[in-house]
Amino acid sequence: MTNIANRTMSTIALLQKNSLPSLVQQELERMILAGDLAAGDKLNEVSLAEMLGVSRGPVREAFRALEEVGLVQQEKNCGVFVRQISTEEADDIYEVRAALDELIGRKLATTITEAQIQELHTLLSRMDGMVASDDVDGYSAMNLVFHDLLLNMTNNQKLIHTYRRLVNELSLFRRSALAELARNRSLPTSIAEHHKIVEAIATGNAQDAGSIMREHALAGRDRMHRALAVQSDAELHLEPVGDLVARQ
Secondary structure: OHHHHHHHHHHHHHHHHOOHHHHHHHHHHHHHHHOOOOOOOEEOHHHHHHHHOOOHHHHHHHHHHHHHOOOEEEEOOOEEEEOOOOHHHHHHHHHHHHHHHHHHHHHHHHHOOHHHHHHHHHHHHHHHHHHHOOOHHHHHHHHHHHHHHHHHHHOOHHHHHHHHHHHHHHHHHOOHHHHHHHHOOOHHHHHHHHHHHHHHHHHOOHHHHHHHHHHHHHHHHHHHHHHHHHHHHHHHOOOOHHHHHHHO
């Protein structure tokens, strides 16, 4: 009974801090970014409401909020779908993100505090440990935390909203095979770039900090293209099953 009471109290506390549509949005966003709801999937309002134990109203409101942050799109007379991002659109997103990263670097170089620099160094130490142990999944998650921390330190709400939408859209573009190819053996390079970012910001040189962050974003785009090229080459060399059977 004590455990049930504790869970009930936790649920009540959660609902007091968040509206029901907000909680539904958070869960659907988690499912989309985790790949439980894949790009192109049609979202069934009734099924999701039943699964989450809510009425259709909060799900409908969550759909509108998810569309605003770039995760779903509503097609007239067809329904709501998890957004699909093409390679060309991903390219455009990286280009805009690079410009915003440069802005973040320039701004933080002139406003960051010693306490914030220490916070970044602490986070980098954790990331160093993940590189040493080849913890790719842990590093990938911590990389998002690192960039979101830099973003929050700007204290620019318009920038934060715009940047997070771009990050969401890039998350939709990642396919499992592509993500694996893109991150394979790239951790040492990535962590070195992160250290350069923090060092540049800490020096207070806005131009250097902005340039390094822009280069970091564009390097991510280049890695994406190399991964796509490798994937395309691998697919070209896969022998069709029918041909293989015919030759046996």
